[in-house]
Amino acid sequence: MSKQRKFEKVRVFYEKRATILKALAHPVRLFIIDELAKKEKCVCELRDLVGSDISTVSKHLLLLKNAGLVKDRKQGLQVFYSLQVSCVLKFFDCVEAVIGAEQQRYQATRRKAA
Amino acid sequence: MSKQRKFEKVRVFYEKRATILKALAHPVRLFIIDELAKKEKCVCELRDLVGSDISTVSKHLLLLKNAGLVKDRKQGLQVFYSLQVSCVLKFFDCVEAVIGAEQQRYQATRRKAA
């Protein structure tokens, strides 16, 4: 019983982590993060870049904000969003490494098959 | 038209990134990754630790494997999984920082309200 169901005891901890990662786990949101890393942008600018309904973009931004990844600043009619946590960018290097390794394995398999 | 719908041109790139992050975006899978970082484990060990149906655990592992994050090794009746990409662990430090900052903001708000 000692090691069993260890997860139950740490569930809340991992749920918090998962919230952050869920916020990142969407192509549009990852794109938005990269854009905001360059420069703060208003919702309408992001809508033009992304090309979907502004309400959709707004929801993506709310999700990122609730996760603590971006912050917003109101200026007149517009709301400008900017990146709150720059360390996420470093993580993408790791993600790229995973993708690269994956492709290498795929090509190795193809060579073997040929 | 120059900057508009930029996302369409880079969509595939961000979809690949999102695949990796989706694989990470689940409390049980994050727990499994931490466990595998310590030591390779068979599916039944992980089932005991997690406490859900073995088929559920197996599916989580398949997902992590397809994302290139873990690898498997068959030994007799058992299948042992281990962490393939250790750099994900470093990212969790960033995630913890986000959570920490979030809590600080929350407490600051409470102080203001009180």
Add this chain to the structure above:
DNA sequence: GGCTTATTTTACCAAATAGCCAAATAAGCT
């Protein structure tokens, strides 16, 4: 106040995900 523009919220539908059980597969043992 009324008009316009930017953003958010609500309501609703479609698609994806997570979980469990049962059946199928795989590997060892006698």
Add this chain to the structure above:
DNA sequence: AGCTTATTTGGCTATTTGGTAAAATAAGCC
């Protein structure tokens, strides 16, 4: 081959997520 154990796969339902359109808010301008 028959039995047992470990894991994977398929089928099903419940829940969550993603998207759009329409309504509601918010801020500026006349």
